[in-house]
Amino acid sequence: MKRLFLLAILIAVPSFLFSAENSSNIEELFYKANQLYKDGAYDEALNVYSEIEKSGYTSGDLWYNMGNTCYRLNMTGHAVLYYERAGRVMPRNPDLEYNLQYVRKFVKDAADVPSSFLSDILFWTESMTLNELFIIFVIINLLFWCALILRLYIKKEWTYYFPVVLLVLWLVSGISWAWKYYYDATDSRAVILSEEVNVLSGPDEREKLLFQLHAGTIVMHDQSEEGWTLIRLDEKRGWVKNNDIEKIKKNTE
Secondary structure: OHHHHHHHHHHHHHHHHHHHHHHHHHHHHHHHHHHHHHOOOHHHHHHHHHHHHHOOOOOHHHHHHHHHHHHHOOOHHHHHHHHHHHHHHOOOOHHHHHHHHHHHOOOOOOOOOOOOHHHHHOHHHHHOOHHHHHHHHHHHHHHHHHHHHHHHHOOOOHHHHHHHHHHHHHHHHHHHHHHHHHHHHOOOEEEEOOOEEEEEOOOOOOOOEEEEEEOOOEEEEEEEEOOEEEEEEOOEEEEEEHHHEEEOOOOOO
């Protein structure tokens, strides 16, 4: 038993030290990138931010800074992409919302991603993260069971209605969390990155040109095959090259 305990310590300590060292390196890179941005060296700043992202570290602040840097470099598509990614984890940030709305003014293709029936009903879930909704659900669940226990000892009218109200809130919060989980898991939105993209009728450059899209346009990603992606915009569908588009939701999320 002692050997197993010692073995666990030997494994845990190097892992902790590696994590702490990695965190320190990320902080140093973050500081370096921020300084480069302040100095107007936007290309170098974006390279450092990208290095942080490739290391596996993700955060709303990182993507927000990358969006700001891409805007300074006139990379409208990438700016929209990173702002949208940041919005998934910090949806109520006023600076982010302002910058995203401002950058959208430069997007040539005006198109809105259609909302669903549940999205319109559960409108508050758009401004909340999945973790926040889960915490609310857990808190209401605990309050509900506490109210039921209280009802056993206090036989008053309010102890009857209080659990009923909490039950309704429990159902609403549970449905909200479940919907947010489903929406995040199935989020297939993608952003056009290249300045101008030809959308073709098939996954081949010799196919018929259907229409063109421009940087920053948000489309729905349907499927990918051999370097091509099938996209959907309103009622139109077509194929674009993989390097012209990127999904908002990262595979690591």
